[in-house]
Amino acid sequence: VEYQKANHDAWIPFEKVISGQEGGVVVPRLLPNSDYRFRIRFIGDSSQSVWSSESDWMKTLPAQPSAAPLALAASPYDSTSLLLQWATPLREDWNANAIGYRVAFREYPIAAENDTWTTVEIPANSTWPERPQYLLHNLASFRHYILRMRAFNSEGSGPFSPPVFVYVGYSIPKRTFKMKVITAVISLCFFWRLIILVLLQEEFKKEVQSRTQQTFYPATNLEEGVMYFFAVWAETSAGRGTEVTGNVTLGPILGGPPAPTRPTLTPGPSSVTLEWKDEKRDGVTGHLIQAKLVSKEMNAAQQKKRHRRSFGRPTHIHGIWVTLRVVEGAGQQHEVSYRELEPSSFYVFRVFARNELGIGKPSAETEQLFVPGQS
Incomplete structure (x- = not known):
């Protein structure tokens, strides 16, 4: 007896020769929720027959997931929420057509009187990106949390991922600001709408960084006719937010007013x-x-x-x-x-x-x- 898995070229021989008196056999250790087909031939003392026609494709029953989500990461999103990101398990480890996720979390260190885990379920889906993400809301501020995650399907839950630890209280700034450039000849002024900011000024391959807590930054001692590239992002103790970028060439611009007369x-x-x-x-x-x-x-x-x-x-x-x-x-x-x-x-x-x-x-x-x- 030999069998073949869907989307695979190789035929795999059954682990032993079956007695001619038998009328059937159970093939173990196949993958769940997978399509297989089979073929058989007679073996005599000095000869063997050709292979039979292949059977119809037959699908094994689904089973609970066999692998945990990979590379689980948690980072503060705001003062009561966490952003979770992980790598989707390989499709062959789903053991079903669709999987969902269950996130288990609790405060850390664990209180002696309460060691229960709170669980949030992310609904099952038949398609997942390579790096999904999920916002976990309604957490207590200024607390340490331990989290772990596992996949589930119609047959049950798979193993947990390794736990991760995170502090909720400070958030990574969101990209909610706009940068406005007011052009002068050798000076620029940048405006944005966040409290703690970092400004990056880049001139060709020379890079200069400046930090400010104001909502503007005057970039001075610049050269006329040179293009400058700028990036601005907000930053807290939790990390760095998404940057917004722009560029400007110093000097008169297209659409500017005509030159005044000589003073x-x-x-x-x-x-x-x-x-x-x-x-x-x-x-x-x-x-x-x-x-x-x-x-x-x-x-x-x-x-x-x-x-x-x-x-x-x-x-x-x-x-x-x-x-x-x-x-x-x-x-x-x-x-x-x-x-x-x-x-x-x-x-x-x-x-x-x-x-x-x-x-x-x-x-x-x-x-x-x-x-x-x-x-």
């Missing part, structure tokens, strides 16, 4: 007033004012006086544009205090117009302004 300067005793015109005022929501240090005039006496009396005044790098401020509204003039600039130095200025999409091209730079030293 004029009106120096005063303690400040200078910049005035300009916008070619198209419709849609302008504000302006960005920048200054650039071009040279200094400072003798030894002035140098000494500067160190003694200019505490709090900024220090700027020659030839680098710095953003003094972003001005809201459609006004076409702005006053800059000399205290925002280095004394006894020459500066030029430029202006960008802004709309809802971002900034446009810069104006031509102004004539040079001499910032007087402090007396």
Whole structure:
């Protein structure tokens, strides 16, 4: 006697030769809920017959699952829930057409007066993904739990998985925030709606990470014309949430306002007033004012006086544009205090117009302004 399992090419011989006086045989150790067919031939003292025609396919009865769910993992989802994930057992270990799961859990350490397990049943299904997941709700907060899981079918339950231990109380943040980028020339500002956040800034192959508890993060000292990639995610002691990503190229953007006219300067005793015109005022929501240090005039006496009396005044790098401020509204003039600039130095200025999409091209730079030293 030989038998063949469905979807297998090999014929498997029965473990012993059957006496010619027998009219049947029981074939043991077949897999449950599986299709088999059989064939037989006569064996004599010096010869044997050809094989008989194969029998019809016959299916063994189902049995309880023979394997436990694999790689069970539990992680906090919120302050009263856990996210369970596991690997589905192999189909041949189901021993039926469909399986479900039973999750057993209890607090840990186990109280002497109560060592019972609470069981939650996940309904049977004939198709499961390789890595299913399930939310276990209504748990007590700030408790340690022990969990285990087993598969079941119409014939009973299979073995339990190894137990896992987890603490319920802190949750991994969910992806419920949106990131908004406000474009400037060499500075960016990111906004999102979570409390504890991590911001990742990536420039080509250089990676910089910064952590903040604010709902925004100003990324400064960036280069104009360079594309930056950003990722933002929330993080608690329970772990890291799903990140949201974006990218931006610094500088004027498509759809930004036209460049303002070249600003004029009106120096005063303690400040200078910049005035300009916008070619198209419709849609302008504000302006960005920048200054650039071009040279200094400072003798030894002035140098000494500067160190003694200019505490709090900024220090700027020659030839680098710095953003003094972003001005809201459609006004076409702005006053800059000399205290925002280095004394006894020459500066030029430029202006960008802004709309809802971002900034446009810069104006031509102004004539040079001499910032007087402090007396």
